[in-house]
Amino acid sequence: MNLFSRLTVVLCCLFIFSSSFAQTFNIKDYGALSDGKTVNTAAIQKAIDACYQNGGGRVYVPAGVFITGTFHLKSNMDLYLENGAVLFGSPNLQDYESYTKPDYGLNYYGILYTVDAENVSISGAGTIDGNNKVFFDFDKAKKIDANGTRFTRQKENYRHVESGIGDGPVVPKDRPRQMVIFSDCKHVQLRDISLLNSPFWTLHFADCDDVSVTGIRLWSGILVPNADGIDVTSCSNVVIANCDIRSGDDALVFVGYDHHFEIPGFKGLRHLSENITVTNCNLQSYSSGIRIGFLDQNTVRNVHISHCNITNSSRGIGIFLRDQGSLENITFSDITIETHLHTGDWWGNGEPIHISAVRGKENVKMGVIKNVEFNNITCIGENGILLYGSDESAIQDVRFNHVSMELVNSKLNGVMGGNIDLRGCLYEKEQLFESNIPGLLAHYVNGLTLNDFKLTWDNTIDQPYFTNGIEVNNFKDLKIVDFKGTSSPSNKNLPVILLKDGSGAVIGSNASISKQNVDGFEKIK
Template sequence: MRAIATLFAILIASASNAQTYNIKDYGAVADGKTINTNAIQKTIDLCASKGGGIVYVPSGQFITGTFSLKNNVNLHLETGAILKGSANIKDYKSYEKPTYGTNYYGIIFTENAENVSITGSGAIDGNDSAFFEFDKAKKIDSISTKYSRQQGNYRKVSTGIGDGPVVPIEPRPRQMVLFAQCKRVTLRDVSLLNATFWTLHFADCDAVLVDGIRLWSNLLVPNADGIDVTSSSNVTITNADIRTGDDAIAIVGYDHHFEIPGFKGIKKDCENIVISNCNLQSASSAIRIGFLDQNDVKNIQISNVNITNSTRGIGLFLRDRGSLENINISNVYVQTKLRTGDWWGNGEPIHISAIRGKEDVKLGKIRNVNFSNIICEGENGLLVYGTSESTIQNLSFKDITFKVVDSKLNDVAGGNIDLRGVLGEKNQIFKHDIPGLYAQYVDGLTIEDFKLEWPDSIPSYFTNAITVKDFKNLSLHQIKGTSSPSNSSLKSVALIDGTGIKTDLDKTELSKENVN
């Protein structure tokens, strides 16, 4: 105990000796109108040149454009301190993007730095009100909805803007806080507010800790992701409150970064990610893993998370050559609902899909994924959507409780699967029966201790408790739940085109078609 106390005293003394640089001492003015970019950057540069320390932002509102952190610098925001993005796009650092012309970074762009941090109880505010038309809704395109149950009426809003998303004013600043190819990055306690695009992005970083932050973007704002982790390693996100229009947390394996000019792609997996003790909300996916990944995404641990008021809960999306593997998700509550407007997702608490989104690549695999102790309430079913060229492998659902909720938006959005981000018009949003859990093209699926509850009345496209098609090596045990009230004559579980079954269900609960 004495040794521990001595070590703690040494750490406190070391922290107290860190040199502190107050941005007001170098020209920053907290009047809510002065552009403080140069004064903030001057303070950071001086701190870094002296070997590092604390760049202190006192209470007050400081307007700024783009600045960069440097090695060994801790940007500390005091209680009441606000770094607010300028309403003038010209105050942000610009870069040229092929075929898209001039683009602009957000408030903080840090590249090739080590031992950098943002701490304190203050806030960074992206000033979204300057870059969106909040009285106009972005419309969903007719090609995507052509094969939906509602076709032209899909997600139609009779008046107003519904659930958005609202229309951006371009150009707008991109990632509000971006760390590219950095090591030992820490964000602790700060608030990240009102982003105009991705809020917090770690691109090809190593050793990242995000702890205790509040990240709130407007739920009507498109592209305003919470935390994006791309091709990074050894990342921990914990004790966070994230509420966003787009994905709350996204983990992907790009080997390119379209928002970082001059970036040269490398073969670097996105791996060793821990997400715990978080509260999440999203008008898209609360947690998104994968998309157009050219590198693998692997070794993901998610636990003790509440997901509420979201369009999708947890989504695994394979569309490219990179695989998604070794993913464990436990002790999670998920509540999802249908929304109007051009948001991806359609009320699924859990969505897993492996389908081509790119030509001329060999698709990767989704494999070794475990869900345990999950409580769901949702307005659409759980979805496992493999394909013949990318069968999902070794997937388990254990101790799952799912309450299906009748939706006031069933007439305009219900009874569909949304796979957008794929090739082919028919594969975007399409009409489909909705079991409690639907799975296809899966090898090694285990469903154990699964409880399903239906509302008293529900549309007729809701069918069995569980439907599994095109499967191998299926294990079903302790399934409690009937078919939907609108299809009470159906068996609880329907199995179609498969081989290899282990189950404790009897013939009264199970229907089989072309199953060995």
């Protein structure tokens, strides 16, 4: 390249660099003060409006702590948070925009609520902080109602805490809702920022298309109820990568909401969620590390999650069908899961993998969970793997390839162990109830394949409710190939594999097998 060509390239780069900052709107130029007492909502919104009216650009938040209520981004802009910049949630609920929701009364939006925007982003090394310390009583724990524990093994002693608040969750006061919302938006990006101390869901995408979240730190507070990490409802074409998410409630949520359930202002154009990729994330939650599906549900499909770590969670991966719609074409690859029992009113009972399809609403036709695959998964948990379908919605075509499960002892077995948690279902007896715990329990599953499944037990386990290695009942077309494992140390004489009420079983294992009312059984080498 000659000198003239090099000079041309340099000048072009300088022009592009300078142009990218030509449209910068510093919130301080519109009256924002980082004095620890000024509420800067109006000043921030003025900077945003000026950016929008001038064709877009960058809204710049310099270093400093800026107290704010609810503001709204608009199309063609980047909210840039400088290193050391903090948008700090006001402690006063009146500084947040309010709305009335049927059956819920008066509510408040969080810090940032963006609707009908395109080409919008939040970036930089700064922070959005929801100031949740003022919206909770951190000296009190929210407990499960005694009526909700009457079918558990421990009855009123279920999840009993000797002193203090245990694992929470702490008790909420009146509080803002979702801290950051994007609704009916296209081409949305979040990069590198920190989202901290949310009083409710932290980051919510509703009815959006083309969403990218990369490199963020999201710590909502591990003791805080309802403080989900990222909730994706009825969105298409979503990528979440290289994030550190630590939340009290579910770290990642993917649902396809039926929009009568949504808050005012949500148009509900898409209904389903599809084409979702998650990779290279660290997740922690006192509920589910990853949750897919639930109530008021439409279809979620084409979800691919890989190279993630789920640690110290009440439940690792949870797929829940309680309503109409389907949950389908879902893969998990190269994931490490570590789960524990936790006290308090958290959902989940230590299962590394939980898939359930039970009725949650009357007068709807139940959907189906189908085509789910787990590849190269390592599980360490204080409860077994649970696949729990129902006679009206059997789980279909689930494949475990190269999966290991280590079931370890827990100091909380006395107050929590030996139960199944299906909360969110319609019938009270199915919500929290006493059960034997095999290493893997499959109930109403058609087309289950276990290929290279390894099960190990902590030798100190002595609770009698830990039973077989694998139990499968009410099934069709079961295949178990290259299984290595035993029954529980507390029940060594039980058959390792227990099959009941099914048809079509192909087993390639030297483990002991018990069959009860099974048609079409074949044992292969």
